[in-house]
Amino acid sequence: MNTEIAGIILIYALTAVLAIPLGRYIGKVYEGHRTWPDLIFDPIDRIFYRFSGIDAKKELDWKQSLFALLTINLVWFILSMIILMNMGKLPLNTDGNPSMTADLAFNTTVSFISNTNLQHYSGETGVSYLGQLTLMLFQFISAAAGMAACAVVFTAMKERTTEKLGNFYVYFVRSCTRILLPLSIVVAVFLLFRGTPMNFEGKAHYVSMQGDTVQVSRGPAAAMVAIKQLGTNGGGFFGPNSAHPLENPDYLSNIVENGCILLIPIAMVFALGYVLKRKRFAWMVFGVMTVGFVLLLLPAVTQEMHGNPAITKMGIAQPMGSMEGKEVRFGPAASAYWAITTTVTSNGSVNSMHDSLTPLSSMAAMLGMMVNAFYGGVGVGFLNFYIFIIIAVFISGLMVGRTPELLGKKIEAKEMKIAAIIALLHPLLILAGTALSSWLYAHNSAAYAGWLNNPGHHGFSEMLYEYTSSSANNGSGFEGLGDNTPFWNISCGIVMLLARFLPIIGPVAIAGILARKKYIPESAGTLKTDISTFGMMVFAVIAIVAALSFFPALTLGPIAEYFGMR
Amino acid sequence: MKQNILPALRLTIFCMIFFMGIYTLVVLAAAQTLPDKGKGKVVIVNGQEKGWELIGQKFTDDKYFWSRPSAVDYNAAGAGGSNKGPSNPDYLQQVQGRIDSFLVHNPDVKKEEIPSDLVTASGSGLDPDISVQGAYVQVKRIAKARNLPVERVQELVKRYITKPLLSMFGTERVNVLQLNIELDGTK
Structure with missing residues (x-):
């Protein structure tokens, strides 16, 4: 078999094999069941609670949990704005990089607290080391906030009637210390040994064999790269992210980094199975997600390995495939695999430049973000999927003439309204943003000439991709887009903000309302939600919503480009 | 809001100490075991x-x-x-x-x-x-x-x-x- 294909099968197999036990562990962490690392983490967590004045025993209802989440995010917002707008004068600025302007700091702050990690700056020149460490802090805590919100929903889905959904702060601290921290240390040390730098030195320089003097940016990269992969963050230390040889030195480091993208998102599904004691339900969710993932992966891998048809016409060989924007050490298969894993989850790190992907691969990447629930971001991926489950239950209930019930709770108009609003919010943000920017460009293309790096349909895709990535809290980009302007910084910032918090508030509210309702034991008349028929129903809902919302926009972008190149 | 703001502030400060400080130092310490001390090969x-x-x-x-x-x-x-x-x-x-x-x-x-x-x-x-x-x-x-x-x-x-x-x-x-x-x- 082709070694490149074998490589990506290996990455997926390793990830899935590790994600199943990790999921069980995460389930235990949220349930408060005993695990062996408790010996180390119990004392650490106690210090956290005591220092912060948190009563770990006090349970919160869904509204209190959301208030806790929103308040702490407000604190992070202010903290980040202060640091990013003043880091030029603050310590740990060996390379003398400047502070950010207000609009760029707003974009970057929202981007990192919303777990998006869209970067309108370049790591080498745009932030100081203190700035990098601050952004790294958000990579931990924004991921943990999403996981904690997901844990609240897990708790709410249990077979009982209650207002009390555990303690948000406890879920948050436990996600940080017991899940993200140990995994990050392991991955960071591994990357160090592959050659990723970890230091606070300024730029190095060397004289090349041809006599040029070259400067080399470095810094505390290994620590940041580990958590950006694990927490579906994606904000790289260096500009080109994990395509940079210092950020992703070789094929082995690529296996580990790429595996980390899917690890926690898949594990969260199995954690759900553990918390609810419904393994079959978890497998149904995992099955639907995996089918969606594979359907996006196959065209991307084939297209990239097939090469760019326009270059084929020039009469040269494409033995590896399409190589623009890709690294030889990874090759097109591993680059396409990364592109899809990073977009179906809300990671957004890249190991090749997505702007140079062939049209159908870039469409698959965009579709991954448009659905945003095939595995999805840590915690929030399942929250998005939960919305689709609610809709699927409702529609199937109507189709077979039964009261729509999910895990023993009746779904009524109020929950359905919230679900519908959340499901429509994502297309609205993407399409409205793209429409606005296209309108501006079309009416005054001279004034906005700096925006697009490519003409025609591909240029349209650059704008569509940017809003899709913002709204999916993904953070990858068609980086040719000249996006460090007040228009892009502010509009993408607003999209990220709405697309982060409303899709957390919605599912938590639905789950909280359902948890209060009377539990109806399963009977012969209950719609079964843990079987493949229901799985197909959920998949159909996802596919129909995505197709109806996005097909017209995709036709103008990647689809038109594809047919234009044949 | 009021009962949340103080825990949120204090928790954030502690997270800064822990993830910007201690975590970074742990990885930095691991780098010192390498021949290039994490400065680049x-x-x-x-x-x-x-x-x-x-x-x-x-x-x-x-x-x-x-x-x-x-x-x-x-x-x-x-x-x-x-x-x-x-x-x-x-x-x-x-x-x-x-x-x-x-x-x-x-x-x-x-x-x-x-x-x-x-x-x-x-x-x-x-x-x-x-x-x-x-x-x-x-x-x-x-x-x-x-x-x-x-x-x-x-x-x-x-x-x-x-x-x-x-x-x-x-x-x-x-x-x-x-x-x-x-x-x-x-x-």
């Missing part, structure tokens, strides 16, 4: 610094194996790709220009032998590798420029092929810097 031959092990260099001289084109001219303090779309006419013209220039410098090579990695820019602009075919098509030019037998240079390339991981996973490639260092040492 430098290639030194006979006491002379030749470059960074992981970072590709610009090679355009006929007597060296060329690296891939780079959108940032191998600037390791501002790395990046071209971000050119596959259908962009200006970009395609640029690729055509690279093909033509390659053929001028390598008159013995037929166009269909040129692999695309030699005429397309990498994602980082710092790609340290080229494909195996990308090394072989340059052999005749180098042999001529250095007055070496073609077989000798071919053998050298063969020796410097990096196999896929465990010979099973990933790509086969040639590290340009290593190969050129060896080439300079070959008489």
